[in-house]
Amino acid sequence: MKNIVLIGMMGCGKSTVGRLAAEKLGMAFVDTDERIEGDTGRAIPEIFAQEGEDGFREHELAVSRALAREQGLVIACGGGLPTRPDAIASLKSSGAVFWINRDPGVIYDTVSMAHRPLGQGGKEDFLERFRQREPVYRRWADYIIEGHSLAAEAAERVAEIYERECRA
Numbered sequence: 001m002k003n004i005v006l007i008g009m010m011g012c013g014k015s016t017v018g019r020l021a022a023e024k025l026g027m028a029f030v031d032t033d034e035r036i037e038g039d040t041g042r043a044i045p046e047i048f049a050q051e052g053e054d055g056f057r058e059h060e061l062a063v064s065r066a067l068a069r070e071q072g073l074v075i076a077c078g079g080g081l082p083t084r085p086d087a088i089a090s091l092k093s094s095g096a097v098f099w100i101n102r103d104p105g106v107i108y109d110t111v112s113m114a115h116r117p118l119g120q121g122g123k124e125d126f127l128e129r130f131r132q133r134e135p136v137y138r139r140w141a142d143y144i145i146e147g148h149s150l151a152a153e154a155a156e157r158v159a160e161i162y163e164r165e166c167r168a
Helices: 014-025 032-040 044-068 085-092 104-110 123-140 151-166
Strands: 003-007 028-031 073-076 095-101 143-146
Touching: 003 014, 003 085, 003 151, 014 028, 014 073, 014 151, 028 032, 032 044, 044 085, 085 095, 095 123, 095 151, 104 123, 143 151
Parallel strands: 003 073, 003 095, 028 073, 095 143
Antiparallel strands: none
16 A cells, blocks of 8 residues: 655644544554654754754654655655655655645744744745745645645545545
């Protein structure tokens, strides 16, 4: 059974959508950030503080490679994971990539950035990060889920597409 790989900006709802889609499809859910925290015994902000973004991305690469060897997962990726071609390529080889594309201004205005190391620079920094990442997300996405106002709607769309086009 192919994996479902969810990408998109921090705070766009990947984890919520992923949990709902996994439940609907009878698949297991994995959040790459949660897996990294479990593997290292440290919170993401702590990893960033101790190892910087480059150190964090190395953990992300190891987790993505490990998850790509599994099947039947709904995987919510950290927002920056697709910026590492080696990390996202291994996950893409294991299944279908869905970009949860939510308006970055709405994300910033409605989601707390308090515990997100790369969300601390203010709204303009967040919007610029989106502008930089948008072509990366677009390049890796097999499907784009946009225009949803509720996570349940996005999860339903992911499940519908997966059932129709991806289930093997």
